[in-house]
Amino acid sequence: MLEFRSVRKQYENGTVAVQELSMSAETGTITVLVGPSGCGKTTLMRMVNRMIEPSSGAVLVDGTDVREFDAARLRRGIGYVIQQAGLFPHRTVLDNVATVPLLSGCRRREARTRAAELLDRVGLPADLGRRYPAQLSGGQQQRVGVARALAADPPVLLMDEPFSAVDPVVRAGLQDELLRLQEELGKTVLFVTHDIDEAIKLGEKVAVLRQGGHLAQYAEPDALLAEPADDFVTSFVGRDRGYRRLSFRDSRRLRPEATDTVHIGDTSADVPSRAGWVLVLDAHRRPRGWLPPEAAVDGQLTEDQLVAGGSLHVEGTSLRGALDSALSAPSGLGVVVDGDGGYVGVVTARQVLDLIEEHRSSVTAEGVAP
Ligand SMILES: Nc1ncnc2c1ncn2[C@@H]1O[C@H](COP(=O)(O)OP(=O)(O)OP(=O)(O)O)[C@@H](O)[C@H]1O
Numbered sequence: 063m064l065e066f067r068s069v070r071k072q073y074e075n076g077t078v079a080v081q082e083l084s085m086s087a088e089t090g091t092i093t094v095l096v097g098p099s100g101c102g103k104t105t106l107m108r109m110v111n112r113m114i115e116p117s118s119g120a121v122l123v124d125g126t127d128v129r130e131f132d133a134a135r136l137r138r139g140i141g142y143v144i145q146q147a148g149l150f151p152h153r154t155v156l157d158n159v160a161t162v163p164l165l166s167g168c169r170r171r172e173a174r175t176r177a178a179e180l181l182d183r184v185g186l187p188a189d190l191g192r193r194y195p196a197q198l199s200g201g202q203q204q205r206v207g208v209a210r211a212l213a214a215d216p217p218v219l220l221m222d223e224p225f226s227a228v229d230p231v232v233r234a235g236l237q238d239e240l241l242r243l244q245e246e247l248g249k250t251v252l253f254v255t256h257d258i259d260e261a262i263k264l265g266e267k268v269a270v271l272r273q274g275g276h277l278a279q280y281a282e283p284d285a286l287l288a289e290p291a292d293d294f295v296t297s298f299v300g301r302d303r304g305y306r307r308l309s310f311r312d313s314r315r316l317r318p319e320a321t322d323t324v325h326i327g328d329t330s331a332d333v334p335s336r337a338g339w340v341l342v343l344d345a346h347r348r349p350r351g352w353l354p355p356e357a358a359v360d361g362q363l364t365e366d367q368l369v370a371g372g373s374l375h376v377e378g379t380s381l382r383g384a385l386d387s388a389l390s391a392p393s394g395l396g397v398v399v400d401g402d403g404g405y406v407g408v409v410t411a412r413q414v415l416d417l418i419e420e421h422r423s424s425v426t427a428e429g430v431a432p
Pocket residue numbers: 073074075077078079097098099100101102103104105106256
């Protein structure tokens with residue numbers, strides 16, 4: 063466990079970056095520090111590996127005050143990932159990752175083998191190992207940064223805005239990758255971001271900081287959205303918090319219904335005369351798009367006759383995804399698929415809203431906040 067005990071940091075110029083702050087981050091979980099620029103997130107994080115010393119109070123790792131460790135050894139045992147990865151530009155990717163095992167006393171060959179394993183683990187092809195950092199995309203560099211931080215197999219990982227320099231699509235991919243890695247590795251991760259959506263997606267617990275290094279709220283993401291502690295947190299988590307809370311409700315109780323379907327390659331004779339939209343599947347029963355009402359099919363049905371579908375909802379995942387699938391589909395019918403992408407059925411926005419309402423009335427009846 064990482065524990066901050068009444069820590070305060072005042073810089074020499076008088077700036078108070080962190081104000082008497084106490085909180086603890088559970089072992090094996092991702093804890094996120096989030097807040098606007100200058101609220102003390104980085105200062106707080108760097109006190110864990112002693113890059114910054116608190117003016118008063120203490121930081122403890124598994125019950126031991128970090129001041130009792132030799133700073134260099136402490137840092138070697140704590141992975142650290144920063145924005146733009148901070149890689150050595152004149153070393154190959156493989157050597158960048160191998161640096162840490164080498165420092166810990168591994169032989170060169172062993173260190174390189176370990177580095178290659180790590181590159182694979184963060185989803186990078188082996189041949190990228192021979193390149194230099196400048197020859198990689200921003201997202202790939204971040205993955206190398208994560209691999210390097212994992213190289214010493216540290217129980218604790220500090221991540222300071224690691225994904226903020228890449229575009230939103232790459233960023234979402236890196237976040238998913240981190241969650242997947244965390245399932246395998248179970249590190250104690252302290253993650254700094256100024257993006258509340260990133261905090262809510264990654265954090266098992268989220269600490270919201272405000273100017274002057276005050277802890278405004280420390281809670282699980284769902285609780286943060288349901289019951290923000292004050293006006294600052296309310297405005298920081300944003301307006302659509304009701305909608306975003308649906309991310310934490312799964313759709314297992316949703317009952318997809320059947321709809322008319324045809325297959326790519328079917329002829330006009332196979333396509334039923336109908337008034338509504340028809341879902342088009344491929345040979346593996348994966349949805350390809352929609353055929354509009356009354357659309358004439360000339361000869362065989364091909365992809366270019368289709369209207370693109372909306373987002374697909376994987377059964378059992380979040381209600382937010384289920385609602386989005388219905389709202390984004392041209393037919394108003396959200397397509398539900400199984401884990402392999404095969405068609406299961408369709409849902410309407412009304413079905414999702416009814417389920418939410420049912421849940422709300424049942425918890426209100428039990429006297430619990432919805
Ligand atoms: N070495 C320093 N000397 C003086 N003041 C500093 C120093 N480092 C940071 N500060 C100030 O302390 C406050 C907190 O800075 P910190 O970098 O911890 O915030 P942050 O929340 O991580 O910000 P950002 O999101 O912009 O990175 C800011 O007002 C900053 O200007």
